[in-house]
Amino acid sequence: MSRPRSAGFGFGAVLVAIYAFIYAPIVISFIFSFSAERFPTIPLGGVSLQWYGFVWSDPDVHAAFWRSVNVAALAAPIAVFIGFGAAYTDYRSKFFGKALYLTLGLLPPLVPVLILGVAMLFFFARVGLFGGLYSIVISHVVLCTPFAFTVVRLRLTQVNPALEQAAWNLGAGPWRTFASVIVPLCLPAIVAALLVTAAISFDEFAVAWFVSGMNETLPVRVLNFVQGQASPRINAIGSLTFTISMLLVMSALILLFFRTPQGSAPIDAARDKP
Amino acid sequence: MSEPLIKIRQVSKSFGEFLAVDSIDLDIEEGAFVAIMGPSGCGKTTTLRMIAGLEIPDRGSIHYRGSDVTFAAPWDRRMPLVWQNLALFPFLNVMENVAFGLRMANVPKIERRERAHQWLDRLGLAEFSRRSVMDLSGGQQQRVALARALVTEPRVLLLDEPLSALDSHLVVRMQAELINLQRQLGITFVYVTHSQSEAFAMADRVVIMDRGRIQQIGAPREIFRLPTNRFVAEFVGANNIISGRVAELRGERAVVETELGMLCATSRSPLALQAEVDIIVGADLIAVGPDGVFAEDGKQIVSGRVVGEQFLGSSVTLHVDVGMQLPMKVQLPLHKFDQLGVGRGAAVSLSWEPSAALVLPATKQ
Numbered sequence: 001m002s003r004p005r006s007a008g009f010g011f012g013a014v015l016v017a018i019y020a021f022i023y024a025p026i027v028i029s030f031i032f033s034f035s036a037e038r039f040p041t042i043p044l045g046g047v048s049l050q051w052y053g054f055v056w057s058d059p060d061v062h063a064a065f066w067r068s069v070n071v072a073a074l075a076a077p078i079a080v081f082i083g084f085g086a087a088y089t090d091y092r093s094k095f096f097g098k099a100l101y102l103t104l105g106l107l108p109p110l111v112p113v114l115i116l117g118v119a120m121l122f123f124f125a126r127v128g129l130f131g132g133l134y135s136i137v138i139s140h141v142v143l144c145t146p147f148a149f150t151v152v153r154l155r156l157t158q159v160n161p162a163l164e165q166a167a168w169n170l171g172a173g174p175w176r177t178f179a180s181v182i183v184p185l186c187l188p189a190i191v192a193a194l195l196v197t198a199a200i201s202f203d204e205f206a207v208a209w210f211v212s213g214m215n216e217t218l219p220v221r222v223l224n225f226v227q228g229q230a231s232p233r234i235n236a237i238g239s240l241t242f243t244i245s246m247l248l249v250m251s252a253l254i255l256l257f258f259r260t261p262q263g264s265a266p267i268d269a270a271r272d273k274p
Numbered sequence: 275m276s277e278p279l280i281k282i283r284q285v286s287k288s289f290g291e292f293l294a295v296d297s298i299d300l301d302i303e304e305g306a307f308v309a310i311m312g313p314s315g316c317g318k319t320t321t322l323r324m325i326a327g328l329e330i331p332d333r334g335s336i337h338y339r340g341s342d343v344t345f346a347a348p349w350d351r352r353m354p355l356v357w358q359n360l361a362l363f364p365f366l367n368v369m370e371n372v373a374f375g376l377r378m379a380n381v382p383k384i385e386r387r388e389r390a391h392q393w394l395d396r397l398g399l400a401e402f403s404r405r406s407v408m409d410l411s412g413g414q415q416q417r418v419a420l421a422r423a424l425v426t427e428p429r430v431l432l433l434d435e436p437l438s439a440l441d442s443h444l445v446v447r448m449q450a451e452l453i454n455l456q457r458q459l460g461i462t463f464v465y466v467t468h469s470q471s472e473a474f475a476m477a478d479r480v481v482i483m484d485r486g487r488i489q490q491i492g493a494p495r496e497i498f499r500l501p502t503n504r505f506v507a508e509f510v511g512a513n514n515i516i517s518g519r520v521a522e523l524r525g526e527r528a529v530v531e532t533e534l535g536m537l538c539a540t541s542r543s544p545l546a547l548q549a550e551v552d553i554i555v556g557a558d559l560i561a562v563g564p565d566g567v568f569a570e571d572g573k574q575i576v577s578g579r580v581v582g583e584q585f586l587g588s589s590v591t592l593h594v595d596v597g598m599q600l601p602m603k604v605q606l607p608l609h610k611f612d613q614l615g616v617g618r619g620a621a622v623s624l625s626w627e628p629s630a631a632l633v634l635p636a637t638k639q
Contacts, residue, residue, distance in 0.1 A: 165328055166361035168348040170375035170422070176349075180377075184365040 033235035051236035064221035068202050075140035076198040083148025091156040106146045117210030131213025139207045144197035155189035192252040199248035277340050279304040279462050285334030294320040296486035307456050307463045309477035317486040318466045322432055327351050354423035355432040360415055362407045369403040375426040393421040413444045430462040449475050482506050504552050504637050512557035514602045520549045528633050534576050539631035550636040557603040559630035565621035577623040
């Protein structure tokens with residue numbers, strides 16, 4: 001509490017520098033996405049939405065965008081389903097080899113994506129799934145599940161274990177308890193996990209690049225833009241992708257941290273059947 | 275003689291190396307208010323959880339209304355529990371919390387609302403039915419927990435230190451409400467507590483546990499006046515314990531050789547000469563007077579010096595050094611204390627009737 005002021009100042013300055021370093025390129029690309037010029041100039045030669053127009057009218061981008069949305073919409077629920085199951089198993093039961101089980105569950109994001117991508121490519125080629133949309137969905141499920149697992153597990157650690165037993169005590173069998181106590185308790189975490197995994201899938205480039213074949217997703221499309229020519233369209237498309245991902249992640253954060261964990265939601269009525 | 279509602283036979287339960295409950299036998303009669311009391315770790319909560327089916331005994335059996343429920347699942351028992359931390363469902367409102375048990379029993383929606391409302395009314399919560407349980411005060415939450423447990427009209431209600439989280443002024447009020455509720459409903463209450471005043475104030479039968487074993491079962495008065503062993507005598511508070519050896523036996527009377535001299539005491543179980551015994555004298559059964567008073571006929575008399583006093587409100591506990599390791603405790607009404615006017619350091623003599631001193635075989639500590 002009696003830290004010299006200068007130390008706080010220095011710390012703040014370093015923090016600002018780090019954030020500037022991370023976000024400056026994104027901000028710059030954001031700004032130049034509205035540029036009227038072919039090449040980036042300072043000051044801005046004029047403001048225009050032409051690059052967004054180009055992107056909008058490009059059928060390849062359209063197709064890639066909807067492909068990404070489809071992949072995210074499929075991969076996120078599957079990943080959350082599996083992640084939730086894994087987290088609940090971890091919460092509920094003690095068994096031999098649990099540490100190994102947890103490690104395996106959390107491992108995929110720690111494997112370099114390059115290795116994961118190549119492995120997926122070989123695997124899908126071997127089983128004849130290469131190049132299909134499903135191959136991207138499956139690999140994204142693998143990548144996203146640990147995140148869903150972590151988010152739900154965090155919530156479960158805050159759950160009073162007596163609540164589950166209280167439900168048993170009031171006549172609810174294990175499945176009834178799961179549906180009417182555990183799921184409602186985890187609902188904010190489940191929604192947050194859906195948003196986070198959707199964002200990860202929507203953004204994911206490396207593995208998708210390996211396994212997508214001709215079905216390129218939006219991030220793969222962006223890379224192909226860059227490889228062809230340095231078009232300002234990249235700025236427009238990059239800003240769009242970034243905005244979507246950020247919206248998803250920020251909604252998840254709001255759900256997870258700014259909502260009181262004990263908050264009540266009128267979810268009973270929806271599930272209420274005699 | 276009718277079968278007890280709950281019959282526990284030779285039940286043991288351990289957690290790893292720790293023996294929580296050690297072959298206990300306990301009958302709980304229908305309609306009784308039974309308090310299970312003991313220090314923390316004595317096995318009282320484990321016993322309750324085994325009755326509720328939340329723990330499975332390692333050995334022994336539990337019968338409920340004549341059928342063996344030792345291994346029955348908790349959701350099949352209909353023995354609702356009021357939890358120490360209440361365990362209300364935070365995602366449901368007051369009404370939905372109360373109706374939870376009915377929903378699980380597949381009671382139609384209209385009926386369960388009606389029944390939940392009746393209970394909310396009865397416990398003075400009607401105006402809160404749409405509120406979140408997290409917005410209620412401790413006392414109100416306590417009532418929601420009670421209503422939630424009672425709405426299914428069980429024959430037995432289990433309570434695990436339900437008042438321990440409440441402010442002390444609320445505790446007394448809730449105690450009175452619980453007693454009334456139990457009388458009106460006529461159902462069995464099994465109440466776990468570490469508080470002697472709670473157990474004595476509410477229960478008509480008290481079970482004292484220590485280290486996984488039942489030490490004594492009896493009416494509150496019986497436990498208070500006639501403890502059957504040293505643990506109970508110490509646990510229920512204001513008793514003086516004087517160790518000694520039996521010197522002479524005359525029927526129920528025993529003359530015991532102690533460090534305070536020969537003391538006369540009453541025995542309730544057969545004793546042998548020279549047996550190691552403890553004499554138990556209730557602090558409120560000792561009369562105190564200025565030193566040098568002669569013993570009246572048959573009375574025990576000991577002199578000592580006041581080393582401390584403890585003001586309890588309408589009564590005062592004096593601590594009197596009589597030459598034993600611990601000072602003797604003497605409890606007297608405040609007005610008597612004021613009349614007597616003995617402060618710290620005063621020489622006093624203590625006296626009691628031989629019938630007020632209970633002699634028990636010494637237990638190895």
